[in-house]
Amino acid sequence: xxxxxxxxxxxxxxxxxxxxxxxxxxxxxxxxxxxxxxxxxxxxxxxxxxxxxxxxxxxxxxxxxxxxxxxxxxxxxxxxxxxxxxxxxxxxxxxxxxxxxxxxxxxxxxxxxxxxxxxxxxxxxxxxxxxxxxxxxxxxxxxxxxxxxxxxxxxxxxxxxxxxxxxxxxxxxxxxxxxxxxxxxxxxxxxxxxxxxxxxxxxxxxxxxxxxxxxxxxxxxxxxxxxxxxxxxxxxxxxxxxxxxxxxxxxxxxxxxxxxxxxxxxxxxxxxxxxxxxxxxxxxxxxxxxxxxxxxxxxxxxxxxxxxxxxxxxxxxxxxxxxxxxxxxxxxxxxxxxxxxxxxxxxxxxxxxxxxxxxxxxxxxxxxxxxxxxxxxxxxxxxxxxxxxxxxxxxxxxxxxxxxxxxxxxxxxxxxxxxxxxxxxxxxxxxxx
Numbered sequence: 344x345x346x347x348x349x350x351x352x353x354x355x356x357x358x359x360x361x362x363x364x365x366x367x368x369x370x371x372x373x374x375x376x377x378x379x380x381x382x383x384x385x386x387x388x389x390x391x392x393x394x395x396x397x398x399x400x401x402x403x404x405x406x407x408x409x410x411x412x413x414x415x416x417x418x419x420x421x422x423x424x425x426x427x428x429x430x431x432x433x434x435x436x437x438x439x440x441x442x443x444x445x446x447x448x449x450x451x452x453x454x455x456x457x458x459x460x461x462x463x464x465x466x467x468x469x470x471x472x473x474x475x476x477x478x479x480x481x482x483x484x485x486x487x488x489x490x491x492x493x494x495x496x497x498x499x500x501x502x503x504x505x506x507x508x509x510x511x512x513x514x515x516x517x518x519x520x521x522x523x524x525x526x527x528x529x530x531x532x533x534x535x536x537x538x539x540x541x542x543x544x545x546x547x548x549x550x551x552x553x554x555x556x557x558x559x560x561x562x563x564x565x566x567x568x569x570x571x572x573x574x575x576x577x578x579x580x581x582x583x584x585x586x587x588x589x590x591x592x593x594x595x596x597x598x599x600x601x602x603x604x605x606x607x608x609x610x611x612x613x614x615x616x617x618x619x620x621x622x623x624x625x626x627x628x629x630x631x632x633x634x635x636x637x638x639x640x641x642x643x644x645x646x647x648x649x650x651x652x653x654x655x656x657x658x659x660x661x662x663x664x665x666x667x668x669x670x671x672x673x674x675x676x677x678x679x680x681x682x683x684x685x686x687x688x689x690x691x692x693x694x695x696x697x698x699x700x701x702x703x704x705x706x707x708x709x710x711x712x713x714x715x716x717x718x719x720x721x722x723x724x725x726x727x728x729x730x731x732x733x734x735x736x737x738x739x740x741x742x743x744x745x746x747x748x749x750x751x752x753x754x755x756x757x758x759x760x761x762x763x764x765x766x767x768x769x770x771x772x773x774x775x776x
Contacts, residue, residue: 390686390748391679393723395669397689397743399659400726403638406629406656408434411649414642421640424661424737425631431656432642434649436627443620446613451476453610455486460606462490463599466592497595504588511581521566528563535559635660636740659741665727667702667745670720678751679707685725686748689734697734702727704749723749 412434419431454476462470470490476483542552639657642649649655667687671679683704688694705726711719725747729736 390750391671391675393669393671393675393747393749395667395723395725395745395747397739397741397745398666398668398724399661399741400664400666401633401660404632404635404658404660405654406431406632406658407652407654408629408649409626409651410434410623411651411653412438412627414645414647414649417640417643417645419637419640419656421637423637424635425637425658426634427631429631430628431631431637432629434627434629436624439620439624439627443617443624446617446620448482450610450613450617451480452482453606453613455480455483457603457606457610459486459490460599460603463493464596464603466596468494493595497591500591501588504584504591508581508584508588511584526567533560629655631658633658633660665700665702665729665732665736665739666705667725667727667747669723669725669745669747670714671723671749672720673711676707676721679704679721679723679749681705681707684750686750687725687727688746688748689739690744690746692734699748700727700732700734702747723747725749 414432415435416433417431418429418433419425425431454473458472458476459470461467470487472483635658637656638659641654641656667685681704685702685704687700687702689697689700702725704723706722706724708722710721712722713719
């Protein structure tokens with residue numbers, strides 16, 4: 344092979360290398376430009392990662408008994424899930440039931456007495472019982488008997504006084520009739536006296552006959568005066584007796600009204616006592632105030648004595664809400680606020696299998712609080728959307744550890760890659776004093 348041909352081959356080979364190199368450079372530049380373009384537009388979530396745990400959505404509740412007493416039954420144990428108004432335990436109701444029955448019996452007695460006094464105050468002929476009362480009870484029968492007895496006594500007294508009035512009116516009528524009769528006799532006696540006086544002037548009658556006529560006239564006039572004076576006395580007696588008859592009924596009504604006011608006041612007091620005793624009886628059954636889990640049972644002995652106000656159960660509410668309390672470094676606090684979206688993973692459940700739970704930040708503490716190591720961190724509460732949770736809510740319990748990714752915004756991939764260089768550049772060539 345000649346030297347010229349060798350040089351020609353070497354030139355062609357060199358040109359091929361140069362061409363391939365240029366193509367590679369152009370391809371690489373195109374890839375880099377594409378990647379830069381993609382990184383400029385593609386975005387990723389900007390998150391703050393926080394570690395925490397599930398906490399009760401509301402504070403634990405301590406179940407106590409106001410009055411205390413003897414435990415008659417215990418219906419739950421620690422770890423049981425209970426529902427609102429479910430009976431947890433019972434206190435012996437014997438004393439409370441007895442007191443309530445006594446107060447109710449007293450109420451029936453007072454209601455019956457009030458009905459009697461109301462009838463007496465109105466002057467009613469019969470006793471009308473209020474709704475709920477029957478004449479079968481001893482208290483009501485007693486008031487019926489009292490009403491009948493008092494009414495009959497008043498009617499008897501009024502009957503006696505009416506008879507007295509009728510008797511005095513008869514006496515008055517008799518005296519008035521007697522006065523009229525005597526008035527006629529007096530007129531005759533006057534004529535007789537005048538006739539005797541004329542006869543004595545003619546000496547046809549003796550002086551003794553004149554005296555007899557005068558004595559007769561005077562006797563009749565005295566009787567007339569007595570009959571006339573008896574009239575006002577009898578009329579006064581009649582008026583007094585009639586007033587006494589009216590006063591008997593009026594006094595009964597007045598006394599009944601006075602006593603009725605006292606009975607109504609006492610009845611109101613007994614009603615308040617019954618409400619209190621009814622509450623006390625209802626409290627003999629200790630019921631769960633909310634849905635929850637029994638954390639602790641302080642009293643385990645049936646027949647044991649519970650002191651007033653002594654804790655009996657501790658209940659952690661379960662209201663279908665899942666709340667995660669996490670801690671965040673002060674450096675990540677700036678972009679956190681209520682409503683920030685969160686992705687929550689529960690360590691007890693494989694996130695690859697169960698996925699993540701969606702939620703929102705509901706509270707960010709106003710100041711930092713120290714953790715177990717003494718580091719000061721912000722406390723953040725995240726409420727999970729239980730309706731969309733991939734993990735059954737009833738399988739979650741307080742105390743489970745969780746990781747929350749708090750989505751504070753979005754940034755491009757290019758910003759994500761350049762930000763370390765930007766931070767390095769802002770701190771380069773500086774020296775703290």
